[in-house]
Amino acid sequence: MSDATYANQTAYLRTTPAPAEPPPALAQGPVAWARQNLFSGPVSALLTLASIAFLVWVIPGLVRFLITDAVWHADSGEVCRANQGGACWPFIWAKASFFWYGPYPESQHWRVDLVEVVGAALIVWLLWQGAPKRNVAALLFFVAFPILSFVLLRGSDWLGLPVVTTDLWGGVLVTLLVSLVGIVFSLPLGVLLALGRRSKLPIVNAICTGFIEIVRGVPFIIVLFMANFMLPLFLPEGWTPDRLLRPLVGTALFAAAYMAEVVRGGMQAMPKGQYEGAASVGLGYWQTMRLIILPQALALVIPGIVSNFISLFKDTTLVAIVGIFDFLRTIETAYNDPNWTSPTTSATGLITAAAFYWVFCFGMSRYSQGVERRLRAGRRH
Amino acid sequence: MKPDGTLTMSAVAASPAARTGSDYAVELAGVHKWYGAFHVLRDVNLRVRKGEKIVICGPSGSGKSTMIRCINRLEEHQKGNIVVNGTELTNDLRRIDEVRREVGMCFQHFNLFPHLTILENCTLAPIWVRKMPKKDAEEIAMKYLTRVRIPEQANKYPGQLSGGQQQRVAIARSLCMNPKIMLFDEPTSALDPEMVKEVLDTMVSLANEGMTMLCVTHEMGFARQVADRVVFMDAGEIVEMNTPDQFFSNPRHERTRLFLGQILH
Numbered sequence: 242m243s244d245a246t247y248a249n250q251t252a253y254l255r256t257t258p259a260p261a262e263p264p265p266a267l268a269q270g271p272v273a274w275a276r277q278n279l280f281s282g283p284v285s286a287l288l289t290l291a292s293i294a295f296l297v298w299v300i301p302g303l304v305r306f307l308i309t310d311a312v313w314h315a316d317s318g319e320v321c322r323a324n325q326g327g328a329c330w331p332f333i334w335a336k337a338s339f340f341w342y343g344p345y346p347e348s349q350h351w352r353v354d355l356v357e358v359v360g361a362a363l364i365v366w367l368l369w370q371g372a373p374k375r376n377v378a379a380l381l382f383f384v385a386f387p388i389l390s391f392v393l394l395r396g397s398d399w400l401g402l403p404v405v406t407t408d409l410w411g412g413v414l415v416t417l418l419v420s421l422v423g424i425v426f427s428l429p430l431g432v433l434l435a436l437g438r439r440s441k442l443p444i445v446n447a448i449c450t451g452f453i454e455i456v457r458g459v460p461f462i463i464v465l466f467m468a469n470f471m472l473p474l475f476l477p478e479g480w481t482p483d484r485l486l487r488p489l490v491g492t493a494l495f496a497a498a499y500m501a502e503v504v505r506g507g508m509q510a511m512p513k514g515q516y517e518g519a520a521s522v523g524l525g526y527w528q529t530m531r532l533i534i535l536p537q538a539l540a541l542v543i544p545g546i547v548s549n550f551i552s553l554f555k556d557t558t559l560v561a562i563v564g565i566f567d568f569l570r571t572i573e574t575a576y577n578d579p580n581w582t583s584p585t586t587s588a589t590g591l592i593t594a595a596a597f598y599w600v601f602c603f604g605m606s607r608y609s610q611g612v613e614r615r616l617r618a619g620r621r622h
Numbered sequence: 623m624k625p626d627g628t629l630t631m632s633a634v635a636a637s638p639a640a641r642t643g644s645d646y647a648v649e650l651a652g653v654h655k656w657y658g659a660f661h662v663l664r665d666v667n668l669r670v671r672k673g674e675k676i677v678i679c680g681p682s683g684s685g686k687s688t689m690i691r692c693i694n695r696l697e698e699h700q701k702g703n704i705v706v707n708g709t710e711l712t713n714d715l716r717r718i719d720e721v722r723r724e725v726g727m728c729f730q731h732f733n734l735f736p737h738l739t740i741l742e743n744c745t746l747a748p749i750w751v752r753k754m755p756k757k758d759a760e761e762i763a764m765k766y767l768t769r770v771r772i773p774e775q776a777n778k779y780p781g782q783l784s785g786g787q788q789q790r791v792a793i794a795r796s797l798c799m800n801p802k803i804m805l806f807d808e809p810t811s812a813l814d815p816e817m818v819k820e821v822l823d824t825m826v827s828l829a830n831e832g833m834t835m836l837c838v839t840h841e842m843g844f845a846r847q848v849a850d851r852v853v854f855m856d857a858g859e860i861v862e863m864n865t866p867d868q869f870f871s872n873p874r875h876e877r878t879r880l881f882l883g884q885i886l887h
Contacts, residue, residue: 517696518733522747522799523722532746537737 343411411566431500507538726796786817
């Protein structure tokens with residue numbers, strides 16, 4: 242009905258159905274896309290040009306350093322010392338085993354490999370949404386895998402595996418171990434702390450709030466030192482905790498305090514009606530939390546949880562200050578090796594370390610985005 | 623008749639057996655409640671016989687929702703006694719659980735669990751509270767979903783359903799616990815007009831099957847059709863109570879007349 246027919250009309254009755262029409266044609270193709278997204282106005286055009294100029298300035302330098310001017314094959318640092326303008330990749334190849342295993346005895350490397358392969362397989366099984374029997378994977382990963390790892394990595398004379406004490410563990414092995422233990426323990430601990438902080442019981446509430454505020458108010462380095470020097474004081478005499486166990490406990494507790502606040506944020510976003518709906522059908526406190534509130538609250542704060550995991554993963558580099566030989570520490574030790582001294586050795590090592598951390602963190606980020614997308618698709622509201 | 627429910631007492635007195643407490647599904651005696659210093663419930667007395675249907679109306683803020691929320695202890699009363707199905711509500715958590723298992727409730731905003739499917743919403747409490755095997759719980763859930771006429775939505779999520787459908791799921795969810803008493807807290811107030819009827823029809827059929835019901839609602843047609851008594855509350859007290867016939871045709875209290883004048887055009 243056009244505007245003309247509106248004129249001096251108070252009553253109207255449709256006699257023919259309005260025809261269905263396709264939406265107006267949208268401009269398509271790369272030129273239209275660029276016009277819409279890159280050059281939609283003078284400011285946007287200016288920004289686009291500035292960005293292109295910046296990339297043109299940066300990328301060739303990076304490509305020269307990392308690829309074209311880099312040394313790719315050499316048996317010692319000689320060639321790298323002669324070549325000042327590019328990365329020294331042979332250094333990485335030569336030290337790869339040291340980065341991965343640290344000072345772990347070479348004849349026993351297969352034990353580390355086995356643990357890592359089993360762990361990786363279980364993690365894929367656990368995290369892959371469509372995988373069958375994920376509860377079996379969970380059981381294996383959270384119960385069987387830690388025992389297997391401990392026995393294999395540490396060894397036992399009884400099984401005929403030479404004992405490798407934890408001061409010989411290092412490199413990627415230790416970084417992954419500290420991160421994994423931190424991630425696995427910080428989430429459930431954080432959930433308990435968050436529940437405690439929201440509890441109406443005054444003592445539980447005070448203990449949880451106090452713990453969270455004290456741990457969050459202290460630098461991570463101090464928490465690590467405290468775990469290192471004070472943990473033995475809390476335990477019975479003659480029972481010295483392992484030197485690797487101490488920072489593990491410190492990391493998990495530190496991460497849990499942050500996790501608790503993220504989880505609490507999610508719980509506060511739950512409408513009161515959810516608690517009332519659960520109460521009205523007779524669910525108790527723990528059932529309400531486990532079946533109704535936490536599944537929704539945790540799904541809501543996945544970005545915050547993963548953000549904490551990512552921080553935790555990178556913060557593991559700090560365990561080096563209490564004498565733990567983590568991945569970054571092996572890089573640092575390696576580029577101080579006089580055989581490989583060259584102007585670009587340390588930069589090459591640090592770029593490699595950065596790439597390693599980035600790959601893991603980016604992986605976690607992408608995985609969490611996938612989970613969020615799936616949760617949204619499932620509920621559609 | 624006095625506004626505290628004496629009408630029922632005298633009506634019930636005709637049959638001697640009915641005088642025992644066990645004939646009452648819900649008894650509120652001298653119930654008071656305060657929010658801080660604000661006195662929301664003032665000396666509320668109400669006895670509901672088994673199988674009786676009560677409609678509670680009144681202006682907003684009159685305490686009608688608070689009153690029925692006290693019956694399954696979503697709100698705590700501070701003075702007086704509430705006995706539900708023979709169990710007196712105290713701070714004893716076991717008694718509260720006992721009462722909640724026997725009392726179903728539907729809310730204005732449904733309060734379905736959005737992360738669970740319709741079927742899971744219905745089977746959750748039977749499985750976790752009644753410890754029923756999953757298969758049996760699903761069978762019962764499908765029975766009630768069929769009864770509220772949405773069995774085909776069982777595997778969808780609440781967010782994919784219309785308001786009227788969600789409220790019917792909420793009714794089915796309550797029924798899966800096989801409650802003796804159903805509480806309705808303005809079940810149609812948040813619905814689009816064209817969906818009110820489907821929910822009311824479900825409630826009428828429930829009433830016809832003999833369920834004890836307490837409904838806070840402004841649907842006066844529903845009150846006329848199914849209520850045994852209409853309770854009018856204002857400023858935290860029960861002002862008037864009568865059969866729907868008498869209540870609508872012959873309101874006695876000034877405040878009742880004013881209220882009815884405002885809602886019946």
